[in-house]
Amino acid sequence: MKPIFPTTLLLVEDSPGDVRLTQEAFREANQAVRLHVAWDGAEAMAFLNRQGANINAPRPDLILLDLNLPKMDGRQVLAQIKEDANLKTIPTVILTTSVAEADIDKSYRLQANCYLNKPVELEAFEALVKSINDFWLTRVKLPQQRPVG
């Protein structure tokens, strides 16, 4: 069962290599995915709050969030999303190289919807993106309601 309407994803990631790999893996996995990229935490919040050049930014169906980001840290981005009555219903998946138990615990405490570890191996990375697509964009029911205005 594939989504018929385009699925909008926001990837918050500062590594150009990881962005490229994620774009390619989603292109393989699901043609209906529209992937937007924010390169730092401040840009992610501007996209979500439709500020400045992001006035027409779509509301993402799912957010993939790295933890270690320039300008505004991923933990701070996560906290702001989950404190915002309008944004908190967007499932936010942490996608990071960190396997530190402190980061895992802190992320769930800040109400990350789930925590995934970026594998270094290319094939494992592609498999992980495919599993995000298979689970979050195929199995899971995402909120459909878009706030008006």
Place this chain on the structure above:
Amino acid sequence: MKIIGGDGMPIEVLLVEDSPGDVRLTQEAFRDANSSIHLSVASDGVEAMAFLKHTGAHANSPRPDLILLDLNLPKMDGREVLAHIKENDELKTIPTVILTTSDAESDIVKSYQLQANCYLTKPVQLDAFEALVKSINDFWLTKAKLPQQRQTV
């Protein structure tokens, strides 16, 4: 890569479900998918909270690594159970997956507002139900990193 259950400890899953048929099917599907899962069952919302808070007959209950929560439950509703879990500093880090027959948009939005980790609808078809349980195992118990901390009782 450290996998929960990989150290010989069973993966603790709490299923909160009042339908004996669905409990049976879930048990069988997890048994097929992953033999290191230890599935506990609470058949209403009050029992789920007693299990999580180690009260009464549940004094020695394990801390779940993952909770599968139905919405429509006797005694205490699943939405209320979810709210209690996510308001509690000890419990809020436990990933809580809604597993329900409801596909009402209001239930989906409300669950994410209450910080459910994800929302899944129970398929009626047996094959599809088994495939869903397998996908929960593959994603949440294999790919996702879960908090490792267990409470010392």
